Amino acid sequence: xxxxxxxxxxxxxxxxxxxxxxxxxxxxxxxxxxxxxxxxxxxxxxxxxxxxxxxxxxxxxxxxxxxxxxxxxxxxxxxxxxxxxxxxxxxxxxxxxxxxxxxxxxxxxxxxxxxxxxxxxxxxxxxxxxxxxxxxxxxxxxxxxxxxxxxxxxxxxxxxxxxxxxxxxxxxxxxxxxxxxxxxxxxxxxxxxxxxxxxxxxxxxxxxxxxxxxxxxxxxxxxxxxxxxxxxxxxxxxxxxxxxxxxxxxxxxxxxxxxxxxxxxxxxxxxxxxxxxxxxxxxxxxxxxxxxxxxxxxxxxxxxxxxxxxxxxxxxxxxxxxxxxxxxxxxxxxxxxxxxxxxxxxxxxxxxxxxxxxxxxxxxxxxxxxxxxxxxxxxxxxxxx
Amino acid sequence: xxxxxxxxxxxxxxxxxxxxxxxxxxxxxxxxxxxxxxxxxxxxxxxxxxxxxxxxxxxxxxxxxxxxxxxxxxxxxxxxxxxxxxxxxxxxxxxxxxxxxxxxxxxxxxxxxxxxxxxxxxxxxxxxxxxxxxxxxxxxxxxxxxxxxxxxxxxxxxxxxxxxxxxxxxxxxxxxxxxxxxxxxxxxxxxxxxxxxxxxxxxxxxxxxxxxxxxxxxxxxxxxxxxxxxxxxxxxxxxxxxxxxxxxxxxxxxxxxxxxxxxxxxxxxxxxxxxxxxxxxxxxxxxxxxxxxxxxxxxxxxxxxxxxxxxxxxxxxxxxxxxxxxxxxxxxxxxxxxxxxxxxxxxxxxxxxxxxxxxxxxxxxxxxxxxxxxxxxxxxxxxxx
Numbered sequence: 001x002x003x004x005x006x007x008x009x010x011x012x013x014x015x016x017x018x019x020x021x022x023x024x025x026x027x028x029x030x031x032x033x034x035x036x037x038x039x040x041x042x043x044x045x046x047x048x049x050x051x052x053x054x055x056x057x058x059x060x061x062x063x064x065x066x067x068x069x070x071x072x073x074x075x076x077x078x079x080x081x082x083x084x085x086x087x088x089x090x091x092x093x094x095x096x097x098x099x100x101x102x103x104x105x106x107x108x109x110x111x112x113x114x115x116x117x118x119x120x121x122x123x124x125x126x127x128x129x130x131x132x133x134x135x136x137x138x139x140x141x142x143x144x145x146x147x148x149x150x151x152x153x154x155x156x157x158x159x160x161x162x163x164x165x166x167x168x169x170x171x172x173x174x175x176x177x178x179x180x181x182x183x184x185x186x187x188x189x190x191x192x193x194x195x196x197x198x199x200x201x202x203x204x205x206x207x208x209x210x211x212x213x214x215x216x217x218x219x220x221x222x223x224x225x226x227x228x229x230x231x232x233x234x235x236x237x238x239x240x241x242x243x244x245x246x247x248x249x250x251x252x253x254x255x256x257x258x259x260x261x262x263x264x265x266x267x268x269x270x271x272x273x274x275x276x277x278x279x280x281x282x283x284x285x286x287x288x289x290x291x292x293x294x295x296x297x298x299x300x301x302x303x304x305x306x307x308x309x310x311x312x313x314x315x316x317x318x319x320x321x322x323x324x325x326x327x328x329x330x331x332x333x334x335x336x337x338x339x340x341x342x343x344x345x346x347x348x349x350x351x352x353x354x355x356x357x358x359x360x361x362x363x364x365x366x367x368x369x370x371x372x373x374x375x376x377x378x379x380x381x382x383x384x385x
Numbered sequence: 386x387x388x389x390x391x392x393x394x395x396x397x398x399x400x401x402x403x404x405x406x407x408x409x410x411x412x413x414x415x416x417x418x419x420x421x422x423x424x425x426x427x428x429x430x431x432x433x434x435x436x437x438x439x440x441x442x443x444x445x446x447x448x449x450x451x452x453x454x455x456x457x458x459x460x461x462x463x464x465x466x467x468x469x470x471x472x473x474x475x476x477x478x479x480x481x482x483x484x485x486x487x488x489x490x491x492x493x494x495x496x497x498x499x500x501x502x503x504x505x506x507x508x509x510x511x512x513x514x515x516x517x518x519x520x521x522x523x524x525x526x527x528x529x530x531x532x533x534x535x536x537x538x539x540x541x542x543x544x545x546x547x548x549x550x551x552x553x554x555x556x557x558x559x560x561x562x563x564x565x566x567x568x569x570x571x572x573x574x575x576x577x578x579x580x581x582x583x584x585x586x587x588x589x590x591x592x593x594x595x596x597x598x599x600x601x602x603x604x605x606x607x608x609x610x611x612x613x614x615x616x617x618x619x620x621x622x623x624x625x626x627x628x629x630x631x632x633x634x635x636x637x638x639x640x641x642x643x644x645x646x647x648x649x650x651x652x653x654x655x656x657x658x659x660x661x662x663x664x665x666x667x668x669x670x671x672x673x674x675x676x677x678x679x680x681x682x683x684x685x686x687x688x689x690x691x692x693x694x695x696x697x698x699x700x701x702x703x704x705x706x707x708x709x710x711x712x713x714x715x716x717x718x719x720x721x722x723x724x725x726x727x728x729x730x731x732x733x734x735x736x737x738x739x740x741x742x743x744x745x746x747x748x749x750x751x752x753x754x755x756x757x758x759x760x761x762x763x764x765x766x767x768x769x770x
Contacts, residue, residue, distance in 0.1 A: 006391040007413045007424040009691045010707065011510055011633035028392045031416035034510070034633070039392040101522055106515065125396055125419070127512035130491065134516040137486055137660070138523020248396035248419070275522070306394045322395065 012036060015061035016151045016213020020221075024231040032062035032125045038233045044304065045328060047230075048237045051200055052329070055159035056232030057220055060197070060204070061151035065120040066109070066129045068136075070143035076136060077119045081111060082257055082274055084267040088113045093178040093193055095265055096121070098128060099276030103256040103283060106131050108247045110195065112180060112206075120206070122152065124247035135275075149210050155220065156202035159227040164203050166223040168192065172203070185219070186212055197234045199242030199374075236304050237325050240334055241377070243294070243370030249306065250322040250336045251292055258283055259338070261292045261366055290319065291344035294369030297333035297352055299359040301326040311337055311350045311361065318343050321352055321361075329377040339363060397421060400446035401536050401598020405606075409616040417447035417510045423618045429689065430713060432615075433622045436585055437714070440544035441617030442605055445582070445589070446536035450505040451494070451514045453521075455528035461521060462504045466496060467642055467659055469652040473498045478563040478578055480650055481506070483513060484661030488641040488668060491516050493632045495580065497565060497591075505591070507537065509632035520660075534595050540605065541587035544612040549588050551608040553577065560588070570604070571597055582619045584627030584759075621689050622710045625719055626762070628679070628755030634691065635707040635721045636677055643668055644723070646677045646751055675704065676729035679754030682718035682737055684744040686711040696722055696735045696746065703728050706737055706746075714762040724748060 006012075006029070013035040015021075021038050028040035038059060041047055050056065068076055078085050083096035088111070096111040098121075107128040109121040121128065133145045155164055164172045168183045172192070175181055180193035191206040207216055221229065245251060251260035258280060268281050305324040310317050324335025343350060348363040364372075391397075391414070398420040400406075406423050413425035423444060426432055435441065453461055463470050468481035473496070481496040483506075492513040494506040506513065518530045540549055549557045553568045557577070560566055565578035576591040592601055606614065630636060636645035643665060653666050690709035695702050709720025728735060733748040749757070 007415050007691070009415055009634060010637075010693055011631075012416065014692075030392050030394055031397065100518060127515055130512055131515035131519045133485060134519020134521075135523045136519075138520045246396075249394060252395075306392070307399075308395055 006031070015059055016207065016210040017059040017061065017153060017217050020214060020217045021059050021231060026231070026233075033064045033123065033127075035062045035064070037062045038231075041231050041233070044236060047232050048235045048328070050228070050230055051157050051198060051232055051235055051238055053158065054228040054230070055155060055157035055163050055202070055224070056230055057217065057224070058154035058156055058196075058231075058233050060154045060234070062125075063122045063152045063204075064129075064147055065122055065150040065206075066132055067118065067120055067146050067148045068132065068143050069118045069146075071117060072142045073117045073119055076132070076141050076143050077111065078272060079274055080132060080135065082266040082276060082280070083111070084270055084272055085111060085113075086270075086272045090115060091179055091181065093180060093195055097257045097262055097265060098131070099257065099274075099280070101275055101279060103258075103276040103279035104253055105247065105251060105255055105257060105260065106253065112191070112193065114191070120148075120150065126248070126253070148208060150206050150208045151210060151213065153205045153207055153216060153220075154196045154202060155205070156196045156198045156232065157200045160200075160202035163220065163223060163227045163229060164192075167220050175203070180206075186215055188212070197244060198238055199244070200238070236306070236323070237327055240323060240325050240336070241327050241330060241370070241373050243366050245292070245336065245366070246323065251338070255292070255338070256280060256283060256288075259288050259290055259292060288341055290338055290340050292322070292336060292338050292366065293344050294364045294366045295321065295324070295335050295337040295350070295361045296364065296369065297324065297335065297359050297361040299333065299357070302333045302354070302356060305335065305354065309355065310353045311339060312353055313343060313350055318350060321354070327373065329380065330373045331380070333359075334369060334373060336366065337361070337363065391416070400444055401592065401595040402444040402446065402538060402602050405599060405602045406444050406616060411616070411618075418449045418508065418512075420447045420449070422447045423616070426616050426618070429621060432617050433620045433713070435613070435615055436542050436583060436617055436620055436623055438543065439613040439615070440540060440542035440548050440587070440609070441615055442602065442609070443539035443541055443581075443617050443619070445539045445619070447510075448507045448537045448589075449514075449532055450507055450535045450591075451517055452503065452505055452531050452533045453517065453528050454503045454531075456502060457527045458502045458504055461517070461526050461528050462496065463657060464659055465517060465520065467651040467661060467665070468496070469655055469657055470496060470498075471655075471657045475500060476564055476566065478565060478580055482642045482645075482647055482650060483516070484642065484659075484665070486660055486664060488643075488661040488664035489638055490632065490636060490640055490642060490645065491638065493630075497576070497578065499576070505533075505535065511633070511638070533593060535591050535593045536595060536598065538590045538592055538601060538605075539581045539587060540590070541581045541583045541617065542585045545585075545587035548605065548608060548612045548614060549577075552605050557588070565591075571600055573597070582629060583623055584629070585623070621691070621708070622712055625708060625710050625721070626712050626715060626755070626758050628751050630677070630721065630751070631708065636723070640677070640723070641665060641668060641673075644673050644675055644677065673726055675723055675725050677707070677721060677723050677751065678729050679749045679751045680706065680709070680720050680722040680735070680746045681749065681754065682709065682720065682744050682746040684718065684742070687718045687739070687741060690720065690739065694740065695738045696724060697738055698728060698735055703735060706739070712758065714765065715758045716765070718744075719754060719758060721751065722746070722748065
């Protein structure tokens with residue numbers, strides 16, 4: 001289905017920054033957690049090049065928070081998270097796949113421990129709120145589970161730190177990767193994390209008062225000119241180059257963290273129990289039958305693939321291409337693929353039955369691909385001798 | 386936010402009928418339950434007039450099913466539903482608000498009792514699946530909760546019955562309102578209910594095999610010419626005329642069934658317990674502070690209102706207009722409004738602070754408005770003497 005018009009509705013929530021996003025010329029949107037997420041400003045490639053060189057301001061309010069608060073908040077956070085949070089520290093962020101009892105992924109949020117008795121799970125696109133509320137009620141756990149008025153604003157790109165310092169002060173530089181600290185803004189204390197859905201570096205500001213949305217946007221915008229600040233949004237090319245997976249696209253409710261290649265984020269050998277652990281141990285013991293991998297593809301420049309296309313070997317379907325794009329800096333077609341385990345190894349050859357025509361692909365590890373892409377980009381950017 | 390382009394994504398699922406919908410010229414869409422729902426074909430008014438005179442085929446695959454199956458299916462269905470399902474019969478449909486323990490609405494599905502040990506809840510736009518799965522796991526209830534491969538196709542309009550008879554046989558006429566029966570199609574038995582999100586009469590076909598989507602569409606399409614069959618979709622004008630509420634638009638997670646005026650669908654005085662009952666009894670005893678009402682508005686023809694606008698009395702905000710539209714057949718502006726209880730009575734005067742300018746409104750009961758609208762339309766359609 002091509003780009004198409006979407007009708008306005010209260011069901012599709014606007015954000016505290018929506019006016020600014022529209023004024024700044026967003027030309028495409030998607031819907032994510034029942035909310036608008038801009039997807040294009042100048043164009044996919046133009047946004048990409050700018051993101052990698054300067055700094056962008058992103059309305060990522062769609063990263064809704066599932067807040068767990070109360071005496072049993074830590075207990076419940078540990079129970080729902082396949083990532084071991086038993087030693088989670090206040091002020092830190094943790095990428096934490098959430099599974100059902102069958103090990104299938106319900107969401108893959110970033111967990112922030114806000115206080116000893118308070119977590120925020122910054123979610124991907126599913127109503128994880130309802131899963132946690134149902135569990136807490138069903139198990140009689142003493143917590144409050146809610147969606148607070150929190151709308152993250154991301155500042156991403158190599159110049160993000162300097163810009164943020166101009167707005168919030170030098171202490172911004174002290175925030176380490178995947179940690180957060182509180183900074184004053186208009187009488188409130190806003191949690192600011194060094195994080196974000198790009199590999200260009202940057203911050204996410206967890207604004208917890210919608211009425212300050214435009215003030216916050218403007219305060220940053222007003223300092224942005226010398227850094228060539230532009231509005232932006234998560235970029236398909238950049239995130240594939242960086243090996244960043246998208247829940248709902250690269251892996252879904254049908255997949256487990258083992259199938260999605262997220263072993264390093266889960267702990268099956270520790271003492272701590274969590275929902276889905278037994279199923280995941282059983283799957284590890286039996287061996288997975290499919291696995292999410294990187295893929296490089298021959299042929300002409302691909303236009304972006306956001307709806308899966310079949311992968312075949314000798315005419316037999318062996319998986320799907322979940323996301324793909326031409327990377328201008330890498331000068332090649334790259335993407336992610338969920339493939340049967342027999343073909344889930346570095347160097348495996350597959351055929352992509354793309355709407356853009358058939359082409360040959362070579363499978364690799366997601367991490368390997370990301371690393372190779374980054375190295376080759378760095379090499380190509382060396383000045384001529 | 387005006388009509389805008391939406392980018393394709395795997396997260397936004399296509400349906401078994403998407404190709405047919407696109408081929409037949411859908412010009413607008415929305416996203417509902419992570420899936421495409423067409424919103425416009427010829428235009429809002431053209432679609433409306435046609436729906437009320439002939440028959441339309443609607444892709445309402447977004448009405449996803451939450452299936453509860455197993456020994457405790459009936460027990461769990463009764464526990465989650467504010468509608469009393471204790472005597473629910475196989476073959477019947479029940480409009481069943483689903484609440485959390487605070488009485489706030491999580492969804493407002495139609496429940497179908499498929500078998501003694503099996504329910505489908507045909508849901509509005511929230512991942513109610515996760516609520517039920519969380520509850521079932523948390524409470525240790527012996528059921529399977531899943532989203533089956535079921536994609537409803539609606540046939541709506543005054544000529545729906547004759548068309549359906551041509552496709553499925555005379556037995557279609559025996560299906561009473563809000564009941565369903567199974568009919569053969571291509572070797573499967575499909576549940577067909579006399580139901581649908583219009584007041585023009587019609588059916589919903591619960592196709593439970595995606596691979597047959599285009600066959601089913603075509604089988605109906607091929608018989609449609611003599612009934613002036615066209616593709617269509619839920620229509621804002623028609624549904625407001627008919628008093629049909631939209632979860633997420635007219636009432637949300639912030640509202641209870643008592644506030645949404647849904648008293649007649651819930652049973653607070655019976656013996657059966659359900660999640661949210663105690664909170665709703667407490668609210669009934671204390672009295673609600675706001676209530677969903679109908680509203681009629683003066684002035685020029687309104688273009689459709691799908692994002693709430695404030696209602697005031699003497700300059701003070703007293704509520705919101707949740708949906709509104711000009712009804713050509715009624716020759717007036719009508720809508721729904723969530724207003725503070727002091728103004729929630731038939732005849733109350735309010736001011737609508739619309740983007741289209743300020744105008745006067747008169748509050749009425751949703752049911753009263755629907756009835757008056759229908760009567761006036763019938764009167765206006767009488768042939769001249």
